[in-house]
Amino acid sequence: MRSFKDKSLENIQVQLVSYEASITADICLFGFQDGHLKVLLVNRTVGPFKNCWLIPGGIMEADETIEQCANKVLKCLIGLEHVHMSQVKAYTNLNRHPLKRVVTISFYALIQPENHPMEQKMNVTEIKWFGLDNLPDNIGFDHLEIIKDSHTLLKQNLKNNLIFGELLPEKFTLNELQTLYESILEEELDRRNFRKKILQMDILENTGAIKKGIKGGPYLFKKK
Amino acid sequence: MRSFKDKSLENIQVQLVSYEASITADICLFGFQDGHLKVLLVNRTVGPFKNCWLIPGGIMEADETIEQCANKVLKCLIGLEHVHMSQVKAYTNLNRHPLKRVVTISFYALIQPENHPMEQKMNVTEIKWFGLDNLPDNIGFDHLEIIKDSHTLLKQNLKNNLIFGELLPEKFTLNELQTLYESILEEELDRRNFRKKILQMDILENTGAIKKGIKGGPYLFKKK
DNA sequence: TCAAAAGTGTTTTAATTACACCCATGC
DNA sequence: GCATGGGTGTAATTAAAACACTTTTGA
CATH class of the missing domain: 1.10.10.10 (Winged helix-like DNA-binding domain superfamily/Winged helix DNA-binding domain)
Incomplete structure (x- = not known):
């Protein structure tokens, strides 16, 4: 049995100087199209994982919560506010991002692809809906894992509650x-x-x- | 419909210079004693929320994941390694901590109080098991919310799976x-x-x- | 010996599953 | 007119809920 003193005080109170990390909100956006459940992926044109597909995400700033950050991402992406989102999980592996440490908190959200066309933005970054059963091979970071975890939670929520509204006209x-x-x-x-x-x-x-x-x-x- | 360019590139790739925050793992440790479900709380003797009750937690360091950090906290607290933990939720409100911004990722874990006496450490910080139906008034930070969320998840997991093992001899x-x-x-x-x-x-x-x-x-x- | 808790089955009810035919519409 | 999909009900099975008496042991 180890002494309590050695580490606990450090642990129980947050020190004023301590390790800090960038935090992003990544969103697994589900849509329903042609009878298939789809996920929105964006194609990275720069940086590490160039030309890989990713779920959209954004960095949390000093003046926003992670939920506000997630809403910001959706607003920039599809111009939509007040989309209901469910927090899925935090991902903290050390080498998730090749350049620096990034902690991601993931969400899922449900929308109707038809109501939110994104074609006009393709000159910047390619944005595309992929069938969950037809995902591309080159998904960057640990985003495949995030997609799977999000789908598991969505499935579970559907079985318990009932949350189809946003996915249908x-x-x-x-x-x-x-x-x-x-x-x-x-x-x-x-x-x-x-x-x-x-x-x-x-x-x-x-x-x-x-x-x-x-x-x-x-x-x-x-x-x- | 807003332009995609204004924010998206910032969002989709993580910049090398960006806001960073301290991250802690806080653990809602459940035990079963005298026929009641209990939670372990520690009493803060210093800093903000002095004399308030908290669930134990610790700061994530540069070389550890949040799961490793959570395990570290438990190891320091009760000398126990390899306790199974479930991630509950991330808490990111701006004013959670009065001195600086702290993001917390919470977990719950199950142990048997009898097997892990913690009396010898009371000179440093008081550590006590509280019945879930008998929590103290002065719980610091947003830890009451974390306890409630953890209990909700535990309840849900019990209904689906079956995870009583660690709580009984x-x-x-x-x-x-x-x-x-x-x-x-x-x-x-x-x-x-x-x-x-x-x-x-x-x-x-x-x-x-x-x-x-x-x-x-x-x-x-x-x-x- | 008496009070308290353990052990045990059946009946009723509700929920889930399996299953087949006729009708409306588009092509 | 014919092929495709829409609409409907019942019977069988399984799961969940309600319920009471006898046995064992500690005090």
């Missing part, structure tokens, strides 16, 4: 919703059981309108 | 296990249903031995 068919669930959970669901379960949750409202262009003429639903 | 009665579950989940469980469920998980082994000193003569079980 205002009006959607039950099959679109089911496909979304299936692509997040990575498993097939029985159509009738899914409908029964969702409907008896009493959170959806049948608008009465019918989606055109699809055989069968499905009803459009919206959140209550 | 090698051999225990089913009622001790049930009381542990009840104190974590904060709800009463039916004795017969609990036993049925736990036993059919097939993770426990009846040692055949009987615990003395308790009316009814309960069997002692252990993990398989």
